Amino acid sequence: MIKKIDRFEGIYGFLSNFSRHSFRKDDILWPTVEHYYQAMKTPDKVSQGRIWSCPTPSAAKKLSYEVEIRENWEIIKPDVMLTALEYKFDQNIEIQKMLIDTGDAILIEGNHWHDNYWGDCKCDKCKNKNGQNVLGKLLMYVRRGYSEK
Numbered sequence: 562m563i564k565k566i567d568r569f570e571g572i573y574g575f576l577s578n579f580s581r582h583s584f585r586k587d588d589i590l591w592p593t594v595e596h597y598y599q600a601m602k603t604p605d606k607v608s609q610g611r612i613w614s615c616p617t618p619s620a621a622k623k624l625s626y627e628v629e630i631r632e633n634w635e636i637i638k639p640d641v642m643l644t645a646l647e648y649k650f651d652q653n654i655e656i657q658k659m660l661i662d663t664g665d666a667i668l669i670e671g672n673h674w675h676d677n678y679w680g681d682c683k684c685d686k687c688k689n690k691n692g693q694n695v696l697g698k699l700l701m702y703v704r705r706g707y708s709e710k
Contacts, residue, residue: 564666599625
């Protein structure tokens with residue numbers, strides 16, 4: 562039977578974009594994947610800096626609703642997320658090993674906040690929908706890359 566990890570919390574909290582695993586990209590130390598992802602929504606460097614400086618990933622996400630969104634955001638957002646995940650796991654060896662140790666488990670970003678693009682919401686409203694689970698798929702892609710090395 563194939564193992565399934567369907568919540569990125571507790572011992573699997575390191576899989577969450579909100580996990581406090583910083584990474585350096587382009588001479589900037591990003592506090593979380595969420596900070597980086599939300600900042601990349603806008604081409605405006607000042608807005609990116611404001612998002613970067615948010616005290617929490619939740620605050621970064623909230624602030625991103627107030628910025629000018631890149632024209633091609635819907636097209637590039639999976640690539641932006643993949644870049645952030647690769648940097649996060651490449652630069653944090655302890656969680657890279659933890660990701661590898663998930664083996665062949667199916668990774669599902671289960672949630673209750675109606676996110677059926679990045680994850681699979683199981684609230685009463687969404688429970689009969691199948692989420693796209695793009696985040697889970699990207700994490701499994703990153704994991705596979707380490708397994709092939």
